[in-house]
Amino acid sequence: MADGHRAAYLAFDRFPSSKGSAVHIRHMAAELFDRYGGGLLCVLGGGGLPAYQREGAVEIVRFDAVVPNLLDRAEAFSAWAAEQLAPHRDTLELCHVRDPWGALPALDTGATLVYEANGLPSVELPYAWPLVAPSTLGKLRELERHCLSRAAAVVVPSYVIQRAVLDRGAAPDRVHLVPNGADPPPAGLPRPDTAPDRYLIYVGALQPWQGVDVLLRAFARLADLTDLALVVCSSVSANRARPLRRLAERLGVADRVRWQHMLPHAEVAAWLAHAELSVAPLTATPRNLEQGCSPIKVWESMAAGTAVVASDLPVIREVLGEHGRLVPPDRPAELARAIRVLLEYPDVRRELGERARRHVETGFTWRHARGRLAVVYETVAGR
Amino acid sequence: MTPCTVTTGFFTLGKCGVMAVAGCPACQRPLCAGHITESGLCPECAAARNQVGHPAAAAAYRRRMHRHRTAGEYQDAGWYAGFDAYDRSAFDPGAGAQQDYLDDGDDALVDS
Numbered sequence: 001m002a003d004g005h006r007a008a009y010l011a012f013d014r015f016p017s018s019k020g021s022a023v024h025i026r027h028m029a030a031e032l033f034d035r036y037g038g039g040l041l042c043v044l045g046g047g048g049l050p051a052y053q054r055e056g057a058v059e060i061v062r063f064d065a066v067v068p069n070l071l072d073r074a075e076a077f078s079a080w081a082a083e084q085l086a087p088h089r090d091t092l093e094l095c096h097v098r099d100p101w102g103a104l105p106a107l108d109t110g111a112t113l114v115y116e117a118n119g120l121p122s123v124e125l126p127y128a129w130p131l132v133a134p135s136t137l138g139k140l141r142e143l144e145r146h147c148l149s150r151a152a153a154v155v156v157p158s159y160v161i162q163r164a165v166l167d168r169g170a171a172p173d174r175v176h177l178v179p180n181g182a183d184p185p186p187a188g189l190p191r192p193d194t195a196p197d198r199y200l201i202y203v204g205a206l207q208p209w210q211g212v213d214v215l216l217r218a219f220a221r222l223a224d225l226t227d228l229a230l231v232v233c234s235s236v237s238a239n240r241a242r243p244l245r246r247l248a249e250r251l252g253v254a255d256r257v258r259w260q261h262m263l264p265h266a267e268v269a270a271w272l273a274h275a276e277l278s279v280a281p282l283t284a285t286p287r288n289l290e291q292g293c294s295p296i297k298v299w300e301s302m303a304a305g306t307a308v309v310a311s312d313l314p315v316i317r318e319v320l321g322e323h324g325r326l327v328p329p330d331r332p333a334e335l336a337r338a339i340r341v342l343l344e345y346p347d348v349r350r351e352l353g354e355r356a357r358r359h360v361e362t363g364f365t366w367r368h369a370r371g372r373l374a375v376v377y378e379t380v381a382g383r
Numbered sequence: 384m385t386p387c388t389v390t391t392g393f394f395t396l397g398k399c400g401v402m403a404v405a406g407c408p409a410c411q412r413p414l415c416a417g418h419i420t421e422s423g424l425c426p427e428c429a430a431a432r433n434q435v436g437h438p439a440a441a442a443a444y445r446r447r448m449h450r451h452r453t454a455g456e457y458q459d460a461g462w463y464a465g466f467d468a469y470d471r472s473a474f475d476p477g478a479g480a481q482q483d484y485l486d487d488g489d490d491a492l493v494d495s
């Protein structure tokens with residue numbers, strides 16, 4: 001690689017990982033590197049991931065310094081990323097980022113910036129860091145404004161977050177919608193060996209705004225369905241499930257809940273495909289209402305042909321449309337009732353799942369998402 | 384046969400597994416012919432010594448070596464909206480809703 005890279009993708013995220021964000025990075029970065037004949041991927045390491053990899057024309061570098069404070073760590077990542085980009089200043093044409101800490105060093109190179117806003121730290125961080133002061137959030141918003149207003153293109157996965165980035169200074173004619181997607185798994189995936197006969201499934205992380213507690217409470221109301229299990233495919237470690245496990249015990253359902261932690265992405269598809277229903281119980285928090293998301297778990301459930309029961313929120317309606325069952329968020333009794341009805345009507349369930357799968361196949365596979373991103377790259381290259 | 388243990392793959396990682404023909408002089412891991420860098424080191428050790436990639440990377444590497452790896456020195460004036468000690472204190476490990484921040488990399492800024 002004597003000539004330097006023409007493209008770089010930066011993410012303050014561990015990659016790869018079992019989280020939805022990693023699936024997203026995988027496909028977006030692949031499109032970038034395909035178009036630019038390779039490139040540099042700057043991500044977080046740790047967990048035994050190598051600090052350096054060379055895969056054909058792609059170089060992967062991982063930040064693995066141990067910096068306990070999150071803000072210090074984010075800034076350390078920024079400075080590190082600036083050093084990774086420095087040798088490529090003369091050749092870099094486009095940097096694709098996901099957060100302000102990737103955007104800052106990318107802007108410094110002078111390359112075209114594509115800012116993919118899946119979430120906003122000023123909205124997201126208070127959930128994990130409840131002591132954050134309003135004045136600090138104000139500074140984060142300023143930082144977001146600084147980066148978003150300088151981006152040649154801002155890519156958003158939903159209309160909900162589109163409003164949030166416009167509110168933070170992104171130019172309206174530069175914001176592009178690229179919904180997430182999923183690839184239908186091959187037909188006839190074998191049932192996982194340890195799968196219960198009949199189960200509901202939840203796939204994803206376990207932050208409070210995901211609403212897994214609501215699902216557990218709903219599940220407790222289905223205690224009469226003694227053959228029904230709940231499988232939680234958690235993208236995070238068992239440590240993080242402790243409060244929810246205690247809740248399951250208190251609710252008396254612990255023996256019917258199966259916890260799977262950090263399953264490789266390829267294995268989750270089989271669990272999804274053989275479930276009776278997939279549940280996405282997101283809560284009606286500002287995080288979900290104002291910032292939004294494009295939940296990969298919903299896309300992947302649809303792609304697997306498994307009927308989805310999900311919270312009736314704008315972000316979910318965007319994804320699921322008419323192809324699933326919407327229920328009011330944060331209402332265990334209503335969630336339980338919707339699940340019970342669908343369990344009683346296997347034909348309706350099958351029909352919903354089939355329709356959802358066709359919907360994904362015809363417009364929302366990762367190939368479709370990559371095509372939409374390709375248009376964005378073409379647009380900014382022609383500017 | 385001793386298989387090469389260099390990590391390969393983009394999304395699904397694994398070990399290279401091709402027959403090793405040498406060991407990395409720095410970390411001793413077995414290396415196949417394709418994974419020996421010019422310097423004879425494995426790709427990771429070579430990268431850590433800045434012996435792969437663009438020549439200009441050497442300069443950046445030397446600069447980096449002169450720095451102390453303390454968080455404070457990473458701040459570049461003008462880049463950041465001036466986060467002060469008060470702003471930072473909310474992000475200390477003990478201040479999080481979850482205490483075990485390094486266990487699974489679940490410390491990203493956004494999630495899907």
Ligand SMILES: [Zn+2]
Pocket residue numbers: 407408409410411412424425426427428429
């Ligand atoms: Zn080595």
Ligand SMILES: [Zn+2]
Pocket residue numbers: 387388389399400401414415416417418
């Ligand atoms: Zn090898």
